Amino acid sequence: MTSTKNAPTLLDEVRAFRLHHPDVRYVDLLSLDIPGHFYGKRYPIDMLEKVAAGSPLKLPQNCVLLGAQGGLFPIGDYCFNDGDPDAQRRLVPGTLKPVTWEREPLGQMLITSDGTAAPIEFEPREVLARVLQRLERRGIRPVVAFELEFYLFDRALKDGLPQFPRDPFSQDEDDQPNMHIERLSRFSDVLHDMVSSANAQGVDANVITAELGPGQFEINFGHCEDGLRAADWAALFCRSTRGVALKHGLRASFMSKPYLQAPGSGMHVHVSLYDQAGNNLLAADQQRPLRHAVAGCLALLPHCMPIFAANHNAFRRYGAMVNAASRASWGFEDRDACIRIPESSPHNLRIEHRLAGADANPYLVLAAILCGMEHGLDAAQEPIAPLNDDRTSGIDFPKDMPAAVAAMREHPAVNEGLGEEFVMVYCENKRQDHLAFMHEVSAREYRWFL
Structure with missing residues (x-):
């Protein structure tokens, strides 16, 4: 996708969301693992604004490797021989939206390793991104x-x-x-x-x-x-x-x-x-x-x-x-x-x-x-x-x-x-x-x- 000089930034997106949804205090940051389950973190929205402004967003790399029931398996050197390292994630522009089915006001936004300096080779979204590229x-x-x-x-x-x-x-x-x-x-x-x-x-x-x-x-x-x-x-x-x-x-x-x-x-x-x-x-x-x-x-x-x-x-x-x-x-x-x-x-x-x-x-x-x-x-x-x-x-x-x-x-x-x-x-x-x-x-x- 080609960016333009006047394209909205992630910070613009978060601030616009806060303006339109002032009652939302938390946002779920989500990514899909190998079995097709979402994992992530629930962020206070003011901290999300800091991430959008450039603060690092990291989650354990091995979250992607979870089994169908959430367990970790020994796969190559991953999980039990790699020290369970963090890996950089980024916010996916355009995906910050209100959640309408929870009891309390909530937002959610997709995150991914594709497009970062060191993408996770086995992250599903990164696999598709490489094929499309x-x-x-x-x-x-x-x-x-x-x-x-x-x-x-x-x-x-x-x-x-x-x-x-x-x-x-x-x-x-x-x-x-x-x-x-x-x-x-x-x-x-x-x-x-x-x-x-x-x-x-x-x-x-x-x-x-x-x-x-x-x-x-x-x-x-x-x-x-x-x-x-x-x-x-x-x-x-x-x-x-x-x-x-x-x-x-x-x-x-x-x-x-x-x-x-x-x-x-x-x-x-x-x-x-x-x-x-x-x-x-x-x-x-x-x-x-x-x-x-x-x-x-x-x-x-x-x-x-x-x-x-x-x-x-x-x-x-x-x-x-x-x-x-x-x-x-x-x-x-x-x-x-x-x-x-x-x-x-x-x-x-x-x-x-x-x-x-x-x-x-x-x-x-x-x-x-x-x-x-x-x-x-x-x-x-x-x-x-x-x-x-x-x-x-x-x-x-x-x-x-x-x-x-x-x-x-x-x-x-x-x-x-x-x-x-x-x-x-x-x-x-x-x-x-x-x-x-x-x-x-x-x-x-x-x-x-x-």
């Missing part, structure tokens, strides 16, 4: 739009298990999977508050859909010319949506597969590629670059599964019920495909990458998709047959975390595209998380084997 040097500008599916649940768990949300009007369980518009009306209070709260964060959330699962919905975001900002929107929406649901006496979850008998929740990502003159690169030469980009995505997809399926539960989506692919595939207007090509004008021609679970890390998902597209443009190979021509067309991908990590760890194009240090750290984080998850005797094991 590489594409920019090649004159390629992605335009991105996320779609996120999620479930609403009753706030109270029953025997540790989720319950269907209560219809606000009848107080009956909303246990009817359908796409009826009436469900949007019944849950309009919480859904509209979710969109309004996201909009207050600067997130262009717009279209709401009642999905197939009981209490399942989808929110679409506007197309964004800044890939980092598009991923910021997805991350911030997850945070605000969970908060708004609790405010309304419900739970919201982006868990990939909360019910075995109902559809899972996905993260769909629309990506177009433009040159500096605004021409859609995918539409050139009778759409040959589109097909090359598809081929690249399909080639790297089996080696990026720990990113697309970020936990044990996420693998349950694949091959189950509707619109959940079991092989890497593509097709025109085909929702059974991992990569769908929506019908559009040449200027809006794009891929829709549909494989990732809704609880995946949006920065890393977008980085992996862009690496696949870049790989395909460089290799200039035609893809396998689309599902429109051959319903059996597809490429196998790993269906569990250990196999997925093994497929990702040593793949040269993935290491080159995302960074060797990141790939090492990420794969070991996922391997250790999987071992920790399996290190418990479940009630089912006692029922089967005791």
Whole structure:
């Protein structure tokens, strides 16, 4: 983004926020870790003004490495052999916004190591920033739009298990999977508050859909010319949506597969590629670059599964019920495909990458998709047959975390595209998380084997 002489500074942003929100005393400074959780600190707003004016902002580097449950794993020399050093962070301009779902007035702002003197190589936002910078040097500008599916649940768990949300009007369980518009009306209070709260964060959330699962919905975001900002929107929406649901006496979850008998929740990502003159690169030469980009995505997809399926539960989506692919595939207007090509004008021609679970890390998902597209443009190979021509067309991908990590760890194009240090750290984080998850005797094991 090109700065101008009259562009507002961070200090201007903080002072304007204080002027418009004089009752806010604290601001949460947030960043996304590898599993996709926010970590950070709550700053008094007068101290935030000092940071905006140039005071250093540091947090432990290893916050980024936390496992799904917040624990630290020995990964290379990190965590237990490095003295747990601090690393510089910076405020992300334009992200200081009011929080609307807390009881007390509060603000929040994104922070990151990208753009600092010593970025953290494995920080998700920094990984995506490096990919975008590489594409920019090649004159390629992605335009991105996320779609996120999620479930609403009753706030109270029953025997540790989720319950269907209560219809606000009848107080009956909303246990009817359908796409009826009436469900949007019944849950309009919480859904509209979710969109309004996201909009207050600067997130262009717009279209709401009642999905197939009981209490399942989808929110679409506007197309964004800044890939980092598009991923910021997805991350911030997850945070605000969970908060708004609790405010309304419900739970919201982006868990990939909360019910075995109902559809899972996905993260769909629309990506177009433009040159500096605004021409859609995918539409050139009778759409040959589109097909090359598809081929690249399909080639790297089996080696990026720990990113697309970020936990044990996420693998349950694949091959189950509707619109959940079991092989890497593509097709025109085909929702059974991992990569769908929506019908559009040449200027809006794009891929829709549909494989990732809704609880995946949006920065890393977008980085992996862009690496696949870049790989395909460089290799200039035609893809396998689309599902429109051959319903059996597809490429196998790993269906569990250990196999997925093994497929990702040593793949040269993935290491080159995302960074060797990141790939090492990420794969070991996922391997250790999987071992920790399996290190418990479940009630089912006692029922089967005791």
